Amino acid sequence: MLIGDVAQRSGVSVRMLRHYDKIGVLRPSARTTGDYRVYSDGDVERLFQIESLRSLGLSLAEVAAALEDSEYSPADLLDRLIVGTEERLAEEENLLRRLREVRTADPQRWADVVHLLPLLRGLQSASPVRRQLSAFGMNDDDASRLARPLAEAVLAESETNTAGALRWALRRTGDAALGALLSALDDTDPVVRRRAAQALADLESEAATAALTALLDDPDPAVRQRAALAVGPRGSDAARPVLLRMVIDDVADVEAAEALGALAAHRGTVDEVAEQVIAELDRRPVGDGARLRLAQTLAELPGAPALAALRRLREDEDPNVARSATYLVRLATRA
Structure with missing residues (x-):
C-alpha cells in the first residue's frame, strides 16, 4: 500500500507516517521507482502496534525500544506507565482544587478567571521556569487572592531560584497565607518545615514571629537555625x-x-x-x-x-x- 492508503485505513496522518519513517520507528519495506513509500502488511501491523503502545502513554523512543528489544520488560514498562498515570491523576486533582480556590476567590468577571487560571497552572507546572514566571506575573491582588496555592507552591518547591521568586510573591500576601504555613509546621518532613520557616521569616507580623519562636525547639537543626536568624x-x-x-x-x-x-x-x-x-x-x-x-x-x-x-x-x-x-x-x- 502507498502512504495515502495506509493513512486512510489507519487514521494516522501522512505527515505522521513520514515522521515515523524519518526517525526510524516505521520505515516502509519498499519504494517505487518514483520513490513513493510502499508499506507491506507487516509494516501496517507494526503501525498498529506503535499506535497501541502510544495510546498507553509511551513516548516514541519507548515505543521503538519496546518493539526492537526482545528483552524489553513489559512489566517494567507497565509499572512506569502506572506511575505516570497516577501522577497525571494527581495533577488533575490538583487542578480541580485550584479551580475551587479560584471560585473561592470570588471572581466577578470572566476576565478575572482568564487572568487567574494561567497563574494557577504556572504554579503547578512541572517546569521551574514556568513556576517562577507565574510568581513574577502576580500583582499584589493576585497574590492575595491566590495566597493558599501560592503557599503550597512554596512548601513544595525544591529549586532555589524558583523558591525565592515564590517567597517574593508570598510576602505580598501579608498574613493571608499564614494558615497554610502554620499547618506545615506540623509536617513530619523536616524539609517542608524548613521551607515553612523560611517563608515565615519573610513575614514580620506578631503571629509569624510567635510561630518562628516556637520553632526554636524543633528537632531539626536547620529549622531551629532559620527561626533563630529571623527572630x-x-x-x-x-x-x-x-x-x-x-x-x-x-x-x-x-x-x-x-x-x-x-x-x-x-x-x-x-x-x-x-x-x-x-x-x-x-x-x-x-x-x-x-x-x-x-x-x-x-x-x-x-x-x-x-x-x-x-x-x-x-x-x-x-x-x-x-x-x-x-x-x-x-x-x-x-x-
Whole structure:
C-alpha cells in the first residue's frame, strides 16, 4: 500500500507516517521507482502496534525500544506507565482544587478567571521556569487572592531560584497565607518545615514571629537555625543559645553573629551577651576554630566588656585569634 492508503485505513496522518519513517520507528519495506513509500502488511501491523503502545502513554523512543528489544520488560514498562498515570491523576486533582480556590476567590468577571487560571497552572507546572514566571506575573491582588496555592507552591518547591521568586510573591500576601504555613509546621518532613520557616521569616507580623519562636525547639537543626536568624533581631531572647551554637559550629556564623548583636541591642543586653560569648571563648582550647569565630562575634557587641576581651585577645596564643582581635580593636577605636 502507498502512504495515502495506509493513512486512510489507519487514521494516522501522512505527515505522521513520514515522521515515523524519518526517525526510524516505521520505515516502509519498499519504494517505487518514483520513490513513493510502499508499506507491506507487516509494516501496517507494526503501525498498529506503535499506535497501541502510544495510546498507553509511551513516548516514541519507548515505543521503538519496546518493539526492537526482545528483552524489553513489559512489566517494567507497565509499572512506569502506572506511575505516570497516577501522577497525571494527581495533577488533575490538583487542578480541580485550584479551580475551587479560584471560585473561592470570588471572581466577578470572566476576565478575572482568564487572568487567574494561567497563574494557577504556572504554579503547578512541572517546569521551574514556568513556576517562577507565574510568581513574577502576580500583582499584589493576585497574590492575595491566590495566597493558599501560592503557599503550597512554596512548601513544595525544591529549586532555589524558583523558591525565592515564590517567597517574593508570598510576602505580598501579608498574613493571608499564614494558615497554610502554620499547618506545615506540623509536617513530619523536616524539609517542608524548613521551607515553612523560611517563608515565615519573610513575614514580620506578631503571629509569624510567635510561630518562628516556637520553632526554636524543633528537632531539626536547620529549622531551629532559620527561626533563630529571623527572630533574634526581633528581640526573641530564646534565639540566643541557637545563635551562639551556630557560631561555635561554623553554621552561617557571620549571620548568626550579626543576629546576636541585633538581639542584644534590641533587648539592651549587650554586656550580658558579651559575657556569655567570652565565657564560651575561654572554654575553648587554643587552635579551636570556634575561638576565632567567637572573637569575631565580639565585634558585633559594642560595649566595654566586648572591647576589653578583644584587647586581651591581641596577646592570644592562637596567632589567627590575635591578628583578628588586633584588627577588630583598631576598627572599634577608630569609630
